[in-house]
Amino acid sequence: MTVKTLKNSLDILECFATTENALGVREISRMMNLPTSVVQRTINTFTEAGYLIQDDNTRKYKLGYKMFLFYDVLSNSKDPHSTIYELMQNLANEINESVFLTYMDNEYGVTTKIAESNKNVKYAVSLGTKTPLYIGASCKVMFAYLEEDRQLELIAFFHNKQSKEEHLKLLKSLKEELQQIRQNNWCVTVGEYNEHAFGISVPLFNYKREIIASLTISGLVYDLDDQREKYMLEQLVKVAHQIQSHISKL
Secondary structure (H helix, E strand, O other), rough: OOOHHHHHHHHHHHHHOOOOOOOOOOHHHHHHOOHHHHHHHHHHHHHHHOOOEEOOOOEEEEOOOOHHHHHHHHHOOHHHHHHHHHHHHHHHHHHHOOEEHHHHHHHHEEEEEEEOOOOHHHHHHHHEEEEEEOOOOHHHHHHOOHHHHHHHHHHHHHHHOHHHHHHHHHHHHHHHHHHHHHHHEEEEOOOOOOOOEEEEEEEEOOOOOEEEEEEEEEHHHHHHHHHHHHHHHHHHHHHHHHHHHOOOOO
């Protein structure tokens, strides 16, 4: 098995972390942009091993009993992520806005944890959401800490039909904003990723001081004003400082 094959297999398994519904082979094939034959072989392997089970009526698949073995171990261990989630939920309750944790995953930022607000009308973020790594506060605050060569690679990845000169021009247009993000150690965007939403983000680093994640407050733009933005940023920075100590252990 090649590393690429293993990565595809794990990505297929991760599809089941983004929904509570059972998934069919064709659905996964569309989600992953992979041939149905490849998806079917991988699904068969996971099913035989107990990581997935198939519904006899719908013929679709969902997580199997083996996954709960991992859940039990994590639930009974002192997992830093459980503490991180508690801190996130406390923040969400304090500011009454959604808070989410985003990790870098190659060219994307992936939402891995969400603490929801109590609002009836709110900006919803889904677990497993993938966003290009230079768009929106949660991703841009990570993008700003990457080496320039890596930044250029990412822009080229998402704009592969453009020339290198166009890639350089786009990166140059972002340069001042990225410098400001590094200077402030936070990022605020309004209507960038979604026209109705704002994002306030701070970076999180591993023990080597390499950027790996971000913590973000997000809500609807009509709930934002200068005073509220300042208050939320202050609270976010405080909680991020606490979370940073746990992130460094991962």
